[in-house]
Amino acid sequence: MELLRIDQTPSLQRIEPVTHVSTGSSFIEANTEAVSFAEMRDRHVIPVFLKDNEPAISHCEFIETVSQATQDAFGLATFPRADIRVSHPVKGRVYEARHKKAQELLPHEKTIYFERMAFMISIPDIRDEVSGNLLELTIGGVKAFHLDNLNSCKGGLEHFKVFIGFKNRVCTNLCVSTDGVRTDLKVRTLEELYQGVFDLIGSFDSVDFLRTLNSLTEYELEERQFAQIIGRCRMYQFLPTVLRKEIPDLLINDTQVSRIAEHFYHDPNFSGSENGVIDLWRFFNLFTGANKQSYIDKYVERGVNGYEFTERIRQSLDGSYPEFWYLS
Structure with a gap:
């Protein structure tokens, strides 16, 4: 499954895309x-x-x-x-x-x-x-x-x-x-x-x-680990500037953190299992789901940040990034 590569750039022409107003779930929702x-x-x-x-x-x-x-x-x-x-x-x-x-x-x-x-x-x-x-x-x-x-x-x-x-x-x-x-x-x-x-x-x-996305299904968080991450996400906003500089950026706000916590129990597609375990693929989708409540001008950056944040968790779980503050 590879993207096609074009050796020569074609000339730009005016076109009219086929567009529609989606009737299903929106890719972004807040204030739009x-x-x-x-x-x-x-x-x-x-x-x-x-x-x-x-x-x-x-x-x-x-x-x-x-x-x-x-x-x-x-x-x-x-x-x-x-x-x-x-x-x-x-x-x-x-x-x-x-x-x-x-x-x-x-x-x-x-x-x-x-x-x-x-x-x-x-x-x-x-x-x-x-x-x-x-x-x-x-x-x-x-x-x-x-x-x-x-x-x-x-x-x-x-x-x-x-x-x-x-x-x-x-x-x-x-x-x-x-x-x-x-x-x-x-x-x-x-x-x-x-x-x-x-x-x-x-x-x-x-x-x-x-x-890479498929590899996220191979890693799991216990409920206590999920709770620690959520708790430290809330703490992150209030850390002294000196400490925040040493920790990877977290761009989502407190309301979105709360949404992730809520959907850990109630999301129909990505909630944790009955024993409180959630794999990183579902965790990542809780994060990207919360990102749909971002304003348009913050949407892309927070989407990338959600992926990077999940990747740091994966690296922490496999031992390649043991000093990850949210799980240490």
Whole structure:
């Protein structure tokens, strides 16, 4: 199961991805809403750089570019469907309606764009199972306009986050690692954006990542070990700065830690067994499930952090990282 590698980069063309609003479990939930590609294209305005009124790279252009790179990398005849979630609306109105009360505005007099957007595109032909869970190769991205300096002129770097990993079809949890993520892809043009996505896809080793995910099923935590990890996750937020520097970062918040603890007992797919034992695959999915309550701009980083955190636990259990603070 290898990703196709293309020796020559095809020219970037405008395309229209096949998109839909997902009706099942969302890959991210907190403070977001589903939106279709057509709605974003036809109804949402595009932010501009204030000093020259030139448009930023829009959410639609971002999705189009990632879809084009995906099609070229995998030789797809058509585009698979993309799930799109948005948050933090920026509302406005046309000039003619400047004196109207908000409740009097007509639909054509309102303007809107969303500051933050995340999307996923699944490649259903590349899939495997881990512990009975169907995983699909998934490519996507995150755009948050507040990370760009829109007070300047067009021509500066614009920031994007892109990822390739696997989506757990049981719960739409996203499984990503550092090797499959660019958390700060800085570009000036769509061509540079295309090339960054294309290179990320080409360098990702899906077989090796699946092998690593499958190895998590071979390691187990007893209930007392799970409880110690949860307790120290809560303590981590209050550690003195000097001590925190010596401990691997933990990016999830207390609410998400509580969600992991709750789902250890009540999650229908990934709870611990009756004797209190949980394998690391299920633990990892409790972590990625809690990450779905993150805001869009923190989603990818916390996803990677969940994988790295679980890997440190695995290394602690097999003795290669005995000084892991959460279990020591």
